[in-house]
Amino acid sequence: MTTIGILGTGHLADFLIRGAAPHGYRFIVSPSRRAASLVCDHVTLAPSNQTVLDQADLIVVALPARDGLSILQTLRFRPEHSVLSAMAGTRLQPLSQAVAPARARCTMMPGHANAYGVGPSLLYPPDPAWNAFLATLGPVHSFTEEAPFVTATAFGALSGASFFLIETLADWFTRNGLPEAEARRLIAETLIGNATVVLREDLPLAAITPGVATRGGITEALVARLREADALDAWHAALDGVLDRLGGV
Ligand SMILES: NC(=O)c1ccc[n+]([C@@H]2O[C@H](COP(=O)([O-])OP(=O)(O)OC[C@H]3O[C@@H](n4cnc5c(N)ncnc54)[C@H](OP(=O)(O)O)[C@@H]3O)[C@@H](O)[C@H]2O)c1
Incomplete structure (x- = not known):
């Protein structure tokens, strides 16, 4: 039984707990508005962030990205700690400095899909203990270099945006007479099917x-209309903006 400490008990923490708990992981979580509602036989609520560090060696950081490093700097880490930051935009060097003398690792994942064990995770640099944890949440992509890892982290935004795309498409089908439940299923099944082709085709x-x-x-006609409206190229410009925020190289 491995215990994971979580600093920042919000949406992501909830998803990670749901995904990993059935695989034998136990959690001690920092206080927050949501934390008390997560307490159960595999989740313990700590009275403070420091208590989380005192009672676990493996620490996931799911704090707000803007304040995360400064919050970590106020805490006392031990050499036995291994700290995995899921905060968007975290770079290894400033994280390592903030959690010294602990070991630092960075990750990114979609979040909600991890609750169902089907969300891919990134890991930089590679680490067996964190690989084992993330593997309970979906496929793991380990990186030995930071630059491609940072580029890959933009997929976190792509993942979230895909829900807005699905919502937009479902709205169109519903407005045009399809029951919402049918539209939702049809779109999801289409995307799963096409994603399977992309994964399996050589x-x-x-x-x-x-x-x-x-x-x-009709596909050619739809794609032509989307191109006329710059709707496909707009993804490149929007992802460029995400990468700028993530400090891509
Ligand atoms: N949501 C996702 O699917 C997802 C996916 C990948 C990565 N991430 C990353 O995960 C991080 C958290 O995202 P989120 O969506 O889970 O945000 P969230 O729901 O707002 O959770 C953040 C949590 O941090 C707590 N917090 C704030 N200041 C704190 C402090 N000083 N000490 C301890 N806890 C503190 C907040 O508590 P209160 O609510 O009580 O203020 C809140 O529960 C972000 O850095 C984000 O980039 C999120």
Whole structure:
């Protein structure tokens, strides 16, 4: 039985606990407005952030990204601690300084999908104990270099934005007469199916698209309208903005 301490008991903490608890992990969490509602046989509420550190060696940091490092600097870490930051934009060096003499690691994940064990996680640098924990939440992508890790962390925003895309699409189908539950299922099944193709096909993406867009057909027409409205290229510009905030290189 491994105990994980969590600093910052909000939405992400809730998702991680739901995903990892069935795999034997136990948690001690810092106080927050949400924390008391999470207490159960596998979740203990600590009276302070420092108590979390005193009672666990593996520490997940899910504090607000803006204040996280300064909150960590007020705490006393031990050499036995291993600290995994899930805060968007965390870089290894400032994190290592804030939690010294503890070991520091960085991660990113979608959040809600991790509650169901199907959300991919990033890990930098590689670490067996954190790999084992994250593997209970979905596939793990380990990085040995920081620059590609930082670029990959933009997928956290992409993941969240995909819910807004799904909501927008469901809204269109519903307005046009499909029951909401049917629209929701149809969109989700379509995306799962196409994601399965992308995972399983050996063909390059550019070789898959001609096969799904019949010449003169409805897919070609839809994609042309989206391109006219810059709706596809807009993803590049928006992700550039995310990467700027994440301090990409
Ligand atoms: N949500 C996601 O799916 C997701 C996914 C990947 C990464 N992340 C990262 O995870 C972090 C948390 O995100 P979130 O969505 O879970 O935010 P959230 O729901 O606002 O949770 C943050 C928690 O930190 C607590 N907190 C604030 N100041 C604190 C302090 N000084 N000491 C201890 N706890 C403190 C807050 O408590 P109060 O509520 O009592 O103020 C709140 O419960 C962010 O850095 C974000 O980038 C989130």
